[in-house]
Amino acid sequence: MTVRFGVIGTGAIGREHINRITNTLSGGRIVAVTDVNQKAAREVVETFGLDAVVYPDDTSLIADTNVDAVLVTSWGPAHEGSVLKAIDAGKYVFCEKPLATTEEGCMRIVEAEMKHGKRLVQVGFMRRYDSGYVQLKDALDRNEAGEPLMIYCAHRNPDVDEKYTTDMAITDTLVHEIDVLHWLVNDDYQSVQVIFPKRTKRALDHLRDPQVIIFETKTGMHISVEVFVNCKFGYDIQCEVVCEEGTLKLPDVSGVVMKKEGRQGSTLLMDWKRRFIDAYDKELQDFMDSIQASGEPQGPTAWDGYIAATTADACVRAQQSGQRETIASADKPDFYA
Amino acid sequence: MTVRFGVIGTGAIGREHINRITNTLSGGRIVAVTDVNQKAAREVVETFGLDAVVYPDDTSLIADTNVDAVLVTSWGPAHEGSVLKAIDAGKYVFCEKPLATTEEGCMRIVEAEMKHGKRLVQVGFMRRYDSGYVQLKDALDRNEAGEPLMIYCAHRNPDVDEKYTTDMAITDTLVHEIDVLHWLVNDDYQSVQVIFPKRTKRALDHLRDPQVIIFETKTGMHISVEVFVNCKFGYDIQCEVVCEEGTLKLPDVSGVVMKKEGRQGSTLLMDWKRRFIDAYDKELQDFMDSIQASGEPQGPTAWDGYIAATTADACVRAQQSGQRETIASADKPDFYA
């Protein structure tokens, strides 16, 4: 009844998931690993004291009959190939974002999974497991404040390094809002425009920062997301939904309130890892529990991965064109309803 | 040393100011009134027990040598004429918004005042006197969070009556943000676009509600203002400024925090009149005090009235065009620096 994992990619995020499954969560075990750097793969086995086979590549790892589920934590361009092989072998897949680097790649995975006939794939969009977003979703689903009309979000990091480029504000940062917002309000993206406000002097020269991304949804909802990755003051995730009869706001992280030296207040997180640490645990625990309980993962689907890709593509086009761009995603198959 | 007021227009807002000057504030007295409805004017004198002359029109009232300052609280289209006559007579003027109904009318007043050679006119933009906005302005002026890059605002009313039209979202509602925001950040409006999100079912059919107005300023700042006049839940004014090193948020109105029946929270105002009641008192007290102290009012100027007019005009054009519209205000004369 234990889910036996094969891990493809033993870099930083791979090791975190291995640690999680081995030392924190219940019901999973690492039985196989591979990495383009074989030495790194062997070291991970030793570091975590795993009873796991080191494979030379994803193909051989997936073929291992002891492997129930594959954890895809390699670099982005390699995701599609591994996921398709796993589906082909009828193995479960937990794939970190991106599901594939292109819209077409995502669609190939979607089609492979539908052809297989039941859900195998979960994409690592962890925010849906954050207790704050879960509470917000519950309130929306219970229609506590009426129908949603507008959403205001902010995704703020203290800073980023020199490898972070203007389009990564979409593909690495905004992508979490892209996933979580359409899930929150059960709506689809229609079009997008990107506004570049006055640049912060704190950003490196090659980077447009902050950015404001404005979506219109199919039902006409207005969504505004500020991405500001050199905001200096903290890691700050905001989301407020304005509905027909009231507003609903994502809870802030709570902290000790101190009064001192003429001020009262609390600390903000500076490190994004701590903000969603419980959500990372819960997404993987749920992946395992769902497989055990129903034979299918219940988290973000391959279709959600496809939507993220098509939406992010349109956002990058809108960055470049300065115009409102249409988001032309395919219609959602019944399979994913 | 008492400022002797002549009041032009004894409707609701006129009577409130008369009451304020007579029963709440210090240093002013009503000595003359006029209204197109002479009976109403006479009744006001009786109701408030005023020792005041009832004049047949603004011209004769302004000519009264006992009148030091004119309070213009007639209907909007009449403002320009009264203000110009008052300037011509060298009288001080406190004029409710709009200063004039057209950009050209505002400019005529600006030119008349400059020709007169010293400030006589204050426009009734009371938010600048609200303690919350004053604190926010102080924090910005002290550069507490660095240079401002973005501003998010909301202007929400529980509901409006059937006379409220789509363009009034600009001219009656947004106009307060138009005035207060450029004052807050010492910047000028460059262009504007209007987004109409999904309509609330709570609005009457002829009205687009909510609306989102998006400005760019001359320095590149991004400003987003939600106007939502059938929000049902309360009268709610929000303003957050995102700066290079932090964010600054307009304080909410504080209220008793109650825990009861599984909830904790406080009441919201339902009536806009209570939100800025102290600001209404302070704007008029400051008008009187400034005249006494320096011979010139120190509040919002005729130029601010002009900026409100040109900006509102562009917003209405943007409502109609669906495009980004340029806000082509004249350069600010040194007289108003």
Next chain:
Amino acid sequence: MTVRFGVIGTGAIGREHINRITNTLSGGRIVAVTDVNQKAAREVVETFGLDAVVYPDDTSLIADTNVDAVLVTSWGPAHEGSVLKAIDAGKYVFCEKPLATTEEGCMRIVEAEMKHGKRLVQVGFMRRYDSGYVQLKDALDRNEAGEPLMIYCAHRNPDVDEKYTTDMAITDTLVHEIDVLHWLVNDDYQSVQVIFPKRTKRALDHLRDPQVIIFETKTGMHISVEVFVNCKFGYDIQCEVVCEEGTLKLPDVSGVVMKKEGRQGSTLLMDWKRRFIDAYDKELQDFMDSIQASGEPQGPTAWDGYIAATTADACVRAQQSGQRETIASADKPDFYA
């Protein structure tokens, strides 16, 4: 219809009230002043440009037929004599705390006022006019959270000077809670005990600071008040009422919320004068308005002054005895019901 004031005592607080009546409030005028320091009295007339007679003493000032109401802002031991003379002359009195320095002195004033047959005296307990306390009182009077059972308060100052002694924690500081709390919950004090927690190193050696004063009321309510006058961090007034169905908390002073350098929060007041500045204005405006409207002041009565005196006396005994002390106030006369 203007209330003409004679001011007895032109020290700091006297001058503040003179300024308030002259330059801020509506409906009052200073027509006479006196002070043991005649030079100071004359200077005040000049400073504020008053049209006021300078009298050699309270007796002659009270005798002036132009004086409608007397403002007693002399030092505490002189209050009783002036108030009694004013009552004897049938003049209204606004008397700063204490009404008299002894229980017996307060009772003499109460008896004189009852003998006169209508209310003339208001004591300067301004907290009842603070908008936070007014909202809290409203919620209690509307029974929003059920019957009150317990109250937790804190009265914190950043620091005090060397003249501040352990008993002044009662007579100068706690006295504001003594007045406002029995008014809030319509109850009477039964007994009191004082706890001296660990002393702060920030207090001077002669001072016990902080102190916790614990009351039981006639109906059995529990009240705990922390007095902490070298708390360093700010001027902080807290009051929470725990009721049978919920809790109600005095609103904090609202301020700009800033996020910066890993913290979010707002400033606290450091100076007590700013906390109740509106309440000081309102108490005097209400004194004038009530006299105009009903011929009697409606604020804190001579009886409230008596209760403050008997309660403070018992608190000081409890400081010294370390025991629970009974608060033996007389029964409230119907006159003050």
Next chain:
Amino acid sequence: MTVRFGVIGTGAIGREHINRITNTLSGGRIVAVTDVNQKAAREVVETFGLDAVVYPDDTSLIADTNVDAVLVTSWGPAHEGSVLKAIDAGKYVFCEKPLATTEEGCMRIVEAEMKHGKRLVQVGFMRRYDSGYVQLKDALDRNEAGEPLMIYCAHRNPDVDEKYTTDMAITDTLVHEIDVLHWLVNDDYQSVQVIFPKRTKRALDHLRDPQVIIFETKTGMHISVEVFVNCKFGYDIQCEVVCEEGTLKLPDVSGVVMKKEGRQGSTLLMDWKRRFIDAYDKELQDFMDSIQASGEPQGPTAWDGYIAATTADACVRAQQSGQRETIASADKPDFYA
């Protein structure tokens, strides 16, 4: 490397811990169970699909060489015997509160553990694992606001059933504050007094509710704890520490902030189980991890169980006497330093 647990007592809390170890946490396994109700024990094995032996009594279960650690979740009076037997057998013990029902019983356990020579016992005081208390403790340990002088707490339940008696306010409810507060501030209790405020009409006749328990610590700190178990409005845990340079407050549970119908606010928990659910997980995970890492549990010790017992005894005496009672705990052995 898996900790193999024997569970003594398969009632509600026993089953929760079994579920936790089996389905949520990492590193533990249930290998043996016993209960005075053998049928219940067998049912638990079936329900959770355990591979576990059902023993007739604690003695035989403890003797099983497969059992590394004993989980004591029987009824209170049976705890002492099982814990002593486990220590005698050199087994680890996680014992739910109370460690023993008497001061003497707790001391016997302390002495047995010291004789054994290393720590075996952890008591189930889960609050020390709550992220809010951990943050508060961190701030105190870092001396962020200076030395603590006073603590204000409240422990409020919506309601209790008819079996709940006046002394259970101490032994079942306050006991959590007793444990967590001396840990928070590294101090010892010196004396206690209990105040019975006006009774709530919502309590059953036999119950004094609310109660206020006032401690003095050895260093002179003042601690006030309100226990109010029919507060109706929610499960509400408050803790504020007033220090020499500032105050520190336990964070409230965060929730979605809703504005609706003239109010803004968030939900309160109604069920105590949800308040500390993460802490329950963490205390057991830490018990297992500490045993693995260092060979000794690091959580609340047998000594902490003894302190809880002696302090609770004094509180019950103070309930009855109405007087301040001395808390005469023994001096802490170096073993527990």
